[in-house]
Amino acid sequence: MKQMGIQAQIRKKKRYYDKKEVYVVSDNVLNRDFHATRPNEKWVTDITYIPYKQKNLYLSAICDLKRHSKPL
Structure with missing residues (x-):
């Protein structure tokens, strides 16, 4: 990679979310x-x-x- 002058892209680390968070799930009204x-x-x-x-x-x-x- 050095000979070719290319470099790997480094991604940002994903944020860690505490599993104790309560998520609100809406009702499936359309069904x-x-x-x-x-x-x-x-x-x-x-x-x-x-x-x-x-x-x-x-x-x-x-x-x-x-x-x-x-849709077409």
């Missing part, structure tokens, strides 16, 4: 029924992060299940 009969009846969301310039950007997508576009 895999993603069909909505009217607008604003069912909304879904997803949150993800995007690594950018040694920081994380967070993206939250929100979708109304009645008004979502059809």
